[in-house]
Amino acid sequence: MDQLIYINGQWTGASLDKIPVHNPATSQIIGTVPKAGKKETRDAIDAAHSAFTSWSRLTAYERSEYLEKYYHLIIDNVNEIASILTLEMGKPLAEAKGEVRYAASFIKWFAEEGKRVYGRTIPSHVDGKEMLVLKAPVGVVAAITPWNFPAAMITRKMGPALAAGCTIVLKPAKQTPLTAIMLVKLAEQAGIPKGVVNLVTGNAAEIGGEFLSNPKVRKVTFTGSTEIGKELMIQAAQHVKNLSLELGGHAPILILDDADVDKAVKSVIASKFRNGGQTCICGNRVYVQEGIYIQFLEKLINETQQLKVGNGMDEGVDIGPLIDKNGFLKVDEHVHNATRLGAKCWVGGRRIEVQEDAYYYAPTVLSDVTQEMLIMNEETFGPVLPIQKVSTVEEAIAYANLTPYGLAAYVFTESHSLGMKVIHQLDFGIIGWNDGLPSAAQAPFGGMKESGLGREGGIEGLEAFLETKYVSIGL
């Protein structure tokens, strides 16, 4: 599959150098994409800029109709998109189908919500004056998306951007451009006018550099590491560009003495091992109160042992390969550092060697973990659950907040008043209370502290693509 980039309604870039796309389950090359750079990115921005006037002047109802059509095309093609997604990213096929439906839900929800962009009138303090607040689309949006959710992270940006009246240039992750290309082909089939959606693949530094320096781009929306997010902030400062950043996490899970153990174990497994632990909001460290510690640990080990690792295209697989060697090296370093410093490894703790260049890692449970270990301080992005015993709820909260990250946190307690007290003290943008899977199109997603700026999803996700225009009218 040699694919092309999409600029101003044309599939182009055949003469550019090609970048291979690998299947992480087998290390085989499954396709190529063009290595675009500054010039193609500028062309794509110009196309988005030209299309902005007509797209932004359509009524919200007209834009909604395009998005509804697009939503149905994604749903009609779930199986095909999911197969591409599994082949280039590795997650199990059933999970990939779930991601594609989740991706479609953003298009559907914002198709509806785009009709509810309201301004307001403000009572004047003097006679003979009217004060209005209007909402306007930000303008051309550049979106940089990650490999771990190759479909949903595109639509979570594209849905609200298009609904608000913005046009967009997408740059998918180098590991997973094929899902993005398929999604853009469906946008084309939905009849979304030329220039409204554009896609470039290739040299990340050149593409990103053009996004940040080109004055026609009014907003950059990025999902990825905190390190790159900080770099983008510095570059965005030159033009005071509107930025949304969805960055790293290091989610704590608090299991309190009165938790329902079965519910907690099921949710912790779902949170941690979904996508093989390669999810920004997945639980990264678990603090268990001593009254429930043994019971929780035993059940967790037992459930983890049932999980099947393998090629995501095979039936019954729960965990696919890690994305690449760097991903594996980080997981391996965290596990070795923890065991060297005294953690006990009950299950997993090793790579499963299927073949040289594919990196499968056994789901792992570590106990007797302590705060000085690397794994309690950094995002692991792999299938490893480190468990630390704590005596009190206060101790669990203090450990939970002991991080520069603030994306997601989880708490398990059956007590309503205790649960409310805990959630008020957790410094995180998303909190799952007795719930390991909090994400939804209609809910705000994003973090505090070094986990990012702004929110995606929900009404906040639409607001992120709107400017506020205040008008004062002398009568």
Ligand code: SIN
């Ligand atoms: C992410 O890893 O940022 C996406 C997870 C989600 O949307 O639930």
